[in-house]
Amino acid sequence: MNPQRILVVGSVALDTIRTPYGEVTEALGGSASYFSCSASHFAPVSVVAVVGEDFPDTHRQTFTGRGIDLSGLETARGRTFRWRGEYMAELGHAHTLETQLNVFAEFHPKLTDTHRRIPYVFLANIDPELQLEVLAQMRRPRLVLSDTMNYWIARKPDRVLEVLRRVDVALLNEEEARALAGETHLTRAAESLLAAGAHAVIIKKGEHGALYHSHDERFLTPAYPVRALADPTGAGDSFAGGFMGLLARLDRADGGALRQAMACGTAMASMAIEAFSPVRLVECSGAEIEGRVRELHGLVHYDLFKMFD
Amino acid sequence: MNPQRILVVGSVALDTIRTPYGEVTEALGGSASYFSCSASHFAPVSVVAVVGEDFPDTHRQTFTGRGIDLSGLETARGRTFRWRGEYMAELGHAHTLETQLNVFAEFHPKLTDTHRRIPYVFLANIDPELQLEVLAQMRRPRLVLSDTMNYWIARKPDRVLEVLRRVDVALLNEEEARALAGETHLTRAAESLLAAGAHAVIIKKGEHGALYHSHDERFLTPAYPVRALADPTGAGDSFAGGFMGLLARLDRADGGALRQAMACGTAMASMAIEAFSPVRLVECSGAEIEGRVRELHGLVHYDLFKMFD
Numbered sequence: 001m002n003p004q005r006i007l008v009v010g011s012v013a014l015d016t017i018r019t020p021y022g023e024v025t026e027a028l029g030g031s032a033s034y035f036s037c038s039a040s041h042f043a044p045v046s047v048v049a050v051v052g053e054d055f056p057d058t059h060r061q062t063f064t065g066r067g068i069d070l071s072g073l074e075t076a077r078g079r080t081f082r083w084r085g086e087y088m089a090e091l092g093h094a095h096t097l098e099t100q101l102n103v104f105a106e107f108h109p110k111l112t113d114t115h116r117r118i119p120y121v122f123l124a125n126i127d128p129e130l131q132l133e134v135l136a137q138m139r140r141p142r143l144v145l146s147d148t149m150n151y152w153i154a155r156k157p158d159r160v161l162e163v164l165r166r167v168d169v170a171l172l173n174e175e176e177a178r179a180l181a182g183e184t185h186l187t188r189a190a191e192s193l194l195a196a197g198a199h200a201v202i203i204k205k206g207e208h209g210a211l212y213h214s215h216d217e218r219f220l221t222p223a224y225p226v227r228a229l230a231d232p233t234g235a236g237d238s239f240a241g242g243f244m245g246l247l248a249r250l251d252r253a254d255g256g257a258l259r260q261a262m263a264c265g266t267a268m269a270s271m272a273i274e275a276f277s278p279v280r281l282v283e284c285s286g287a288e289i290e291g292r293v294r295e296l297h298g299l300v301h302y303d304l305f306k307m308f309d
Numbered sequence: 310m311n312p313q314r315i316l317v318v319g320s321v322a323l324d325t326i327r328t329p330y331g332e333v334t335e336a337l338g339g340s341a342s343y344f345s346c347s348a349s350h351f352a353p354v355s356v357v358a359v360v361g362e363d364f365p366d367t368h369r370q371t372f373t374g375r376g377i378d379l380s381g382l383e384t385a386r387g388r389t390f391r392w393r394g395e396y397m398a399e400l401g402h403a404h405t406l407e408t409q410l411n412v413f414a415e416f417h418p419k420l421t422d423t424h425r426r427i428p429y430v431f432l433a434n435i436d437p438e439l440q441l442e443v444l445a446q447m448r449r450p451r452l453v454l455s456d457t458m459n460y461w462i463a464r465k466p467d468r469v470l471e472v473l474r475r476v477d478v479a480l481l482n483e484e485e486a487r488a489l490a491g492e493t494h495l496t497r498a499a500e501s502l503l504a505a506g507a508h509a510v511i512i513k514k515g516e517h518g519a520l521y522h523s524h525d526e527r528f529l530t531p532a533y534p535v536r537a538l539a540d541p542t543g544a545g546d547s548f549a550g551g552f553m554g555l556l557a558r559l560d561r562a563d564g565g566a567l568r569q570a571m572a573c574g575t576a577m578a579s580m581a582i583e584a585f586s587p588v589r590l591v592e593c594s595g596a597e598i599e600g601r602v603r604e605l606h607g608l609v610h611y612d613l614f615k616m617f618d
Contacts, residue, residue, distance in 0.1 A: 042616075185538075187534040187536065188536070205517070208517040208518075209531075218534075219609070219611075220531045220608050221609075222529045222531075225496040225527075227497070229494075246616065249616070256611060256612060256614075259610075259611035260614065260616075263611070264616070286617030286618075287617065290615070290616055290617050293613070293616070297611070299527060299528060299529050300528070300530075300610075301568075301609075301610065301613075302565060302568035302572070302606070303565060304569065304602070304606045304610075305565075305569065306599070307351075307555065307558065307569075307595070307598070307602070308595030308596065308598065308599050309595075
């Protein structure tokens, strides 16, 4: 195995979160944090993001403890991006209580020459214009994965679609896929996004798993049946980390790799939501990840036999 | 292969249904109709139900055309059970516009000695007291599957639980499982039903597939991605028909058989909802069913490989 490096461009934040199972104050958060902690189990990761002068050293050590390259983590004048949110009993949606963009408001990803040559790229949920800026700077990456959110779909649908056309795989959740495709039925929504020029989409359905759709492959992974749910924040980015992590580790994106990568994403998402902040993502072992991927396989696997003559 | 006979006790009805995709008037409906048309592709089926003197011969021919034994279909004085319902755009739930129980109001299943010796039994959604009456009449059946509905869970939860304890596998949809277990989280709801004495439960999640839970086995099947949805009526009973159909066809209920039986159930549910009434269930071929089971297998199958040392 010859794991390839992964570049993630996204947010590093300080999250203050309350769920029915507890709360945290100014914990490490942000899409790039969840993604990189997750992906670092599979392959080396470089982060491009911005923090303020107040970003705690302990959080920096969380990244470096996992071997994550922070040479692209800019420290700008001012305060770090902060998000305050709350989840109710159903845990489906976060209620945002406060967003302070702070240094993130002026963020324009600046890539060094080394960053531009990284072969695997995750464009986390940021303004699609910034995602396109990053893509324009990259030197023939081997595989690019993107994420987005309803906020951008509502405001810049054409730019979001432009990103979809330019990346290899686009991650969306159910509501985002429906909103962007203008189609309620998920299979039809996925097909309509492919018809609009996307190469492949992954539709995340929360507790109902995730769906991979391309012109050649259609594949479904159930969610891992988590018992000790603590905080759903970061599930999607952790999924992305496991998914892209395995592809970069194998340096392959054929059907077999993609299918197991979906299970890796699912396993990492399940780790993320068992604790606040990326705590479980940081501490879990390869054996634990492997165990969950094996459990997911057992949950759907059967030997097909012929029934009718 | 030595397919075993299946007994179904349930309703035969005349359905008047409107969906966004069309409507039918006094079409063949009822749980025993969908179940038996579905299961008849796999094994011989006997129906125990009641109709009124107005029950059309053409509907009777639908059953006999599929080789279904109607010796247990009683013709009572009066009118056949009628249901009138409507589905809105989301197709999730039927809105009942009118229910005329008619002859079904006084239905007490009377089994002949031949019926009592049938080894595979489906207790469709009827009063749990009647389900227990049928069970008391059976002579050591090999496998009993039950269904229920929220109406009975709300009114006779203890009787519904008693049925669950006496059958081999209990079918419930998501809301029914949550209501009966008093638990929102589906994995925990399934575990709580097993703790209450159920041997195995199948939780039907509509477009999100179905989950099998027993003490030894946990298994998930995605829904078949239907494109030409016409009418969701009967999906659950058609699932039951495919599931029990395969087990009776193989006369086996080990893990391998159960897992493929879940896929058979899913395939038959997908046939049912592509047309009004059991029309597609009646006309589909073994090759078509086999094709869908193969597609479902392809949707989740992958070869597991080791990732970490």
